[in-house]
Amino acid sequence: MRSGRVVAAVFGVAAVFGAAACGASEAGQAPPTSLAVPTTTASAPTTTLAPTTTTTVPPTTTTTTATSAPPSTTAVEYARNEAVYFSSPTGGFECGIISLPTRTEAGCQGATTPIPARPENCMVNWGNGIRVTGNGPGEFLCSGGPVYTSGVSAADSVLPVGDKVSSFGFTCKSEAKGVTCVKEDTGHGFRIATDSNDTF
Numbered sequence: 001m002r003s004g005r006v007v008a009a010v011f012g013v014a015a016v017f018g019a020a021a022c023g024a025s026e027a028g029q030a031p032p033t034s035l036a037v038p039t040t041t042a043s044a045p046t047t048t049l050a051p052t053t054t055t056t057v058p059p060t061t062t063t064t065t066a067t068s069a070p071p072s073t074t075a076v077e078y079a080r081n082e083a084v085y086f087s088s089p090t091g092g093f094e095c096g097i098i099s100l101p102t103r104t105e106a107g108c109q110g111a112t113t114p115i116p117a118r119p120e121n122c123m124v125n126w127g128n129g130i131r132v133t134g135n136g137p138g139e140f141l142c143s144g145g146p147v148y149t150s151g152v153s154a155a156d157s158v159l160p161v162g163d164k165v166s167s168f169g170f171t172c173k174s175e176a177k178g179v180t181c182v183k184e185d186t187g188h189g190f191r192i193a194t195d196s197n198d199t200f
Contacts, residue, residue: 077165078157084167087154088179092194093129095159095179096148097167106170106181106189107131109141109148112197116140130190130197132170132183138190138199 078086083098093110109129118126122142129141129148141147150157159165159174166172172181178193191198 078159079167081150083150084165085148085150085152086157086159086165086172086174089158089161089174089176090178090194091154091158093179093192094146094148094154095172095181096150097165097170097172097181098148099168103133103135104168104170105131105133106168106172106183107141107148108172108179108181108190108192109143109146110192110194112178112192112194114197130192130199132181132189132199134183134186137188138181140199 078084083096085094085096087094088108088110093108095106095108097106098104107129108131111128112130115127119142124142124144126142127140128143130138131141131147132138159172159179161174161176164171164173166184169184170181171184172179175191175193177195178191178197180189180191182189187200189200
């Protein structure tokens with residue numbers, strides 16, 4: 001009977017030790033490591049600036065072609081004794097803008113064709129030039145000698161082609177083949193050349 005109690009007691013002690021061992025085993029274990037929760041790192045959006053494009057614009061080059069106008073021609077350059085005298089580039093005509101006691105006129109002397117018939121009242125040289133006065137269209141000259149001359153050599157008084165000279169309300173323009181003169185306020189005048197002419 002005593003041996004049975006001893007066995008029971010031993011068995012009880014063993015059970016206590018077993019339970020302690022189990023408890024110690026669970027207690028001695030390291031606490032479970034925390035589960036690795038995937039960490040989401042929210043990266044801030046990267047702002048990429050557009051590359052700065054520098055465009056070099058070439059400087060604007062304005063090419064100006066200088067067109068030199070012919071030199072201004074004034075009556076002063078051809079003035080002689082309060083009149084204006086000049087010759088055509090071909091040398092065929094001596095011209096002038098003159099003020100006479102009875103009239104003011106512009107005219108040119110020289111050979112031209114065709115020539116109208118001589119009027120009955122012309123008793124001297126006829127048709128050796130044309131003039132315009134303030135009384136109407138241009139008309140052929142009836143003269144006894146040179147009218148539009150200053151005594152200066154024709155070569156020294158040439159009015160270049162395209163140039164004009166004005167005085168006393170008349171303007172004459174030098175042309176390749178001759179000369180045109182106009183009274184400014186009436187528009188009357190003439191054009192004279194060696195092989196043609198016109199009065200208006």
